[in-house]
Amino acid sequence: MRCGVLALQGDWAAHLAVLDRLGTAGLAVRSAADLAAVEALVLPGGESTAMLRLMEAERLDERIADRIDHGMPVLATCAGVILLARRCEPDQPSLDRLDVDVARNAFGRQVHSRVATVELAAALGPPPRLDGVFIRAPRILRAGPGVEVLGRLDGEPVLLRQGGILAATFHPELTGDLRVHRMLVDRGAHDGR
Amino acid sequence: MGTETERFRVKVGLAEMLKGGVILDVTTAEQAKIAEDAGAAAVMALERVPADIRVQGGVARMAAIEKIVEIQECVDIPVMAKVRIGHIVEAQMLEALEVDFIDESEVLTPADEENHISKHRFTVPFVCGCRNLGEALRRIGEGAAMIRTKGEAGSGDIVEAVRHLRAVKRAIGTLTVLDEHELMAEAKLLGAPFELVAWVAEHGRLPVPNFAAGGVATPADAALCMTLGAEAVFVGSGVFKSSDPPQRARAIVEAVTHWQDPARLVEISRGLAEPMSGLEASKLTSEEMLSRRGW
Numbered sequence: 001m002r003c004g005v006l007a008l009q010g011d012w013a014a015h016l017a018v019l020d021r022l023g024t025a026g027l028a029v030r031s032a033a034d035l036a037a038v039e040a041l042v043l044p045g046g047e048s049t050a051m052l053r054l055m056e057a058e059r060l061d062e063r064i065a066d067r068i069d070h071g072m073p074v075l076a077t078c079a080g081v082i083l084l085a086r087r088c089e090p091d092q093p094s095l096d097r098l099d100v101d102v103a104r105n106a107f108g109r110q111v112h113s114r115v116a117t118v119e120l121a122a123a124l125g126p127p128p129r130l131d132g133v134f135i136r137a138p139r140i141l142r143a144g145p146g147v148e149v150l151g152r153l154d155g156e157p158v159l160l161r162q163g164g165i166l167a168a169t170f171h172p173e174l175t176g177d178l179r180v181h182r183m184l185v186d187r188g189a190h191d192g193r
Numbered sequence: 194m195g196t197e198t199e200r201f202r203v204k205v206g207l208a209e210m211l212k213g214g215v216i217l218d219v220t221t222a223e224q225a226k227i228a229e230d231a232g233a234a235a236v237m238a239l240e241r242v243p244a245d246i247r248v249q250g251g252v253a254r255m256a257a258i259e260k261i262v263e264i265q266e267c268v269d270i271p272v273m274a275k276v277r278i279g280h281i282v283e284a285q286m287l288e289a290l291e292v293d294f295i296d297e298s299e300v301l302t303p304a305d306e307e308n309h310i311s312k313h314r315f316t317v318p319f320v321c322g323c324r325n326l327g328e329a330l331r332r333i334g335e336g337a338a339m340i341r342t343k344g345e346a347g348s349g350d351i352v353e354a355v356r357h358l359r360a361v362k363r364a365i366g367t368l369t370v371l372d373e374h375e376l377m378a379e380a381k382l383l384g385a386p387f388e389l390v391a392w393v394a395e396h397g398r399l400p401v402p403n404f405a406a407g408g409v410a411t412p413a414d415a416a417l418c419m420t421l422g423a424e425a426v427f428v429g430s431g432v433f434k435s436s437d438p439p440q441r442a443r444a445i446v447e448a449v450t451h452w453q454d455p456a457r458l459v460e461i462s463r464g465l466a467e468p469m470s471g472l473e474a475s476k477l478t479s480e481e482m483l484s485r486r487g488w
Contacts, residue, residue, distance in 0.1 A: 053232030
């Protein structure tokens with residue numbers, strides 16, 4: 001199974017490093033041809049407006065949405081969640097593949113960024129918590145009925161799953177905890193069989 | 194909030210998010226919007242772009258409060274702002290304003306000709322310029338969460354950026370081949386903290402993200418910085434002193450993403466309107482070189 005990381009802007013290299021630690025072949029995805037060569041995809045942290053702009057060239061947004069519709073597993077972190085959300089505040093375009101509404105930078109500017117404990121569902125295995133690095137993080141305002149909450153911060157959803165989509169408003173790629181990425185890789189390996 | 198280690202992790206975390214991006218100098222809310230629409234990863238709010246600071250002279254200071262707030266209110270991407278080297282109070286004020294990143298910058302007139310700000314106690318992250326590895330590690334020792342090579346701001350000439358990127362890259366390479374007995378003497382030569390020198394020798398890179406700045410005027414200039422090891426690019430006068438800023442901003446943003454793809458760079462650069470005119474950096478006197486500021 002080859003796992004791509006959308007490498008238009010943001011901390012895509014940190015995701016590739018995690019995949020490497022998991023023994024999964026990773027590929028930096030910058031073009032339609034790159035996308036066609038992977039079986040799973042990570043949408044990394046960064047700036048969602050920059051990524052949207054850079055996806056226009058080869059209609060990567062539509063191509064990714066289409067791959068998701070055909071079952072490609074995806075892990076979205078921070079800006080990646082904004083890209084997949086149904087609606088975003090303030091209003092901006094999206095792939096509309098995850099049934100949530102999000103508010104961008106809802107916890108405030110950088111001085112309010114922090115490391116905080118996320119309470120995890122059993123699906124991720126022990127221990128039932130992880131250190132979440134929240135950088136100018138988005139907030140989930142609404143999650144649809146088909147969306148399962150796998151992690152919470154102070155009661156609010158921060159790690160979600162809907163079919164093959166995993167979405168974290170924090171940055172599992174910036175900690176040593178590999179469980180979120182492992183969940184993506186396991187799903188990809190399972191589908192590939 | 195949190196331990197010092199956690200705080201530093203969060204500071205470097207934002208620098209990580211800016212990688213592969215372009216940080217554009219802007220002087221108005223309108224320019225900030227153009228930058229965001231073009232795909233900039235962040236904007237730098239300032240009073241005058243470096244090319245104008247050069248021409249107009251006078252003391253260059255932190256931007257006016259109203260200007261920073263106006264820019265913060267009109268974009269959703271991070272907003273950075275510059276303080277004079279060593280101006281602790283300008284930095285405290287920018288932190289109170291909740292700018293996302295502070296650039297302690299040689300482009301402004303220095304407030305202290307011996308000391309930079311100790312950046313550890315601040316919650317807001319700092320970026321600082323460097324010309325070489327020793328300067329980079331002194332700034333990291335003071336708490337900088339991001340380093341940018343200085344280049345020569347406002348010149349439109351890439352030669353100094355190349356010089357500084359190469360100097361950092363070469364010095365890191367040298368450290369990795371020294372044996373442990375040589376590291377203290379090398380730290381003394383570099384004028385850098387021993388622990389950081391030892392860290393770089395072991396890992397072969399800076400402990401914080403390393404961006405480039407100063408003199409970027411074309412998509413090819415930006416791609417060259419990436420080729421020489423920069424992880425993102427600051428563009429000052431190069432966009433808003435060119436004849437079609439939105440077009441040039443978009444082109445430079447794409448060039449930083451596709452820097453390894455020459456065919457794509459040709460497409461990106463085709464039909465661009467005139468770049469900024471520029472000043473040859475080698476014709477500047479020592480006093481005119483902004484990159485000489487900082488210690």
